[in-house]
Amino acid sequence: MCGKGESEECCPVKDILARFGDKWSIYTILMLGKQEKLRFNELKAQITGVSQRMLTVTLRSLEEDGLVSRAVYPEIPPRVEYSLTPLGKSLLLQLLALADWAKLNINQILEARERYSKKTQPIS
Amino acid sequence: MCGKGESEECCPVKDILARFGDKWSIYTILMLGKQEKLRFNELKAQITGVSQRMLTVTLRSLEEDGLVSRAVYPEIPPRVEYSLTPLGKSLLLQLLALADWAKLNINQILEARERYSKKTQPIS
DNA sequence: CGGGATCCCAGAAGATACTG
DNA sequence: CAGTATCTTCTGGGATCCCG
Numbered sequence: 001m002c003g004k005g006e007s008e009e010c011c012p013v014k015d016i017l018a019r020f021g022d023k024w025s026i027y028t029i030l031m032l033g034k035q036e037k038l039r040f041n042e043l044k045a046q047i048t049g050v051s052q053r054m055l056t057v058t059l060r061s062l063e064e065d066g067l068v069s070r071a072v073y074p075e076i077p078p079r080v081e082y083s084l085t086p087l088g089k090s091l092l093l094q095l096l097a098l099a100d101w102a103k104l105n106i107n108q109i110l111e112a113r114e115r116y117s118k119k120t121q122p123i124s
Numbered sequence: 125m126c127g128k129g130e131s132e133e134c135c136p137v138k139d140i141l142a143r144f145g146d147k148w149s150i151y152t153i154l155m156l157g158k159q160e161k162l163r164f165n166e167l168k169a170q171i172t173g174v175s176q177r178m179l180t181v182t183l184r185s186l187e188e189d190g191l192v193s194r195a196v197y198p199e200i201p202p203r204v205e206y207s208l209t210p211l212g213k214s215l216l217l218q219l220l221a222l223a224d225w226a227k228l229n230i231n232q233i234l235e236a237r238e239r240y241s242k243k244t245q246p247i248s
Numbered sequence: 249c250g251g252g253a254t255c256c257c258a259g260a261a262g263a264t265a266c267t268g
Numbered sequence: 269c270a271g272t273a274t275c276t277t278c279t280g281g282g283a284t285c286c287c288g
Contacts (some may be wrong), residue, residue, distance in 0.1 A: 013223040014150070017150055018147075021145040023151075026138070030137070039249090039250090040249075041249075041250080051283080053252090054280085055251095063240070064236065065237060066235070069237075072250090076249090078249050079249075080251085088252055091225065099139070099171075101140075101215065102140040105140075105211060108211055109189060111190070116187070116188040147260090147261080163270090164269070165269070165270075175263075180272085181260095201269045201270085202271085
């Protein structure tokens with residue numbers, strides 16, 4: 001059962017989602033899913049608002065979980081390429097399904113939000 | 125394309141996930157998926173570590189997005205029952221798929237983490 | 249070029265107390 | 269019982285500087 005005793009152990013979902021439930025991980029995975037191999041600054045350019053620090057942190061975390069692999073080429077100037085591991089690709093499939101759901105239902109959610117704001121703030 | 129210009133608009137995924145990508149939303153949805161109808165304190169008891177404030181906030185947010193419905197019974201003492209809306213149930217399906225993925229791959233991830241920690245800290 | 253290290257702040261979230 | 273209000277504490281994440 002979930003949530004009765006040690007929620008961490010019995011419910012890996014929470015643990016897993018705690019990892020890529022942050023601001024940038026999912027984005028990063030989706031980007032790497034589109035293009036197979038990307039260099040640091042290519043990724044940074046595509047993820048729009050991300051700072052280099054957060055991208056570094058995110059990539060490290062994904063690497064730690066075995067979702068992303070990091071290839072360093074000892075050249076001058078240095079080159080580092082990131083790509084999804086097989087595990088990362090299998091997660092990608094789930095995220096794409098979730099993305100499809102989101103695209104399909106975004107309007108319903110936006111409508112619900114409007115209805116909600118009108119219900120709580122019938123002011124003016 | 126995602127991430128080139130207005131990432132919010134072109135990628136509803138991010139927006140959606142920003143909503144239930146927090147600490148408790150997914151848990152809450154999974155709980156409501158199991159039991160159909162739950163009162164506030166029942167939920168609170170099952171979600172283990174959640175504070176009553178965070179549960180309130182989470183439920184409000186889910187209600188606002190039309191994922192959860194809230195039924196208030198004007199009794200003494202008051203009773204409030206929460207349940208998933210049809211939209212919430214459709215999301216539940218996605219989350220269950222994600223949960224399955226997590227359960228299936230949690231070991232690989234844990235192994236990857238161990239490998240990583242040994243790679244970076246060969247100390248002692 | 250691809251980061252690591254440090255500083256700092258806003259906002260998220262916990263604890264506690266009060267209320268209809 | 270199911271919240272709201274307030275206070276405090278903690279953490280995510282931006283800015284900046286530096287280094288191989």
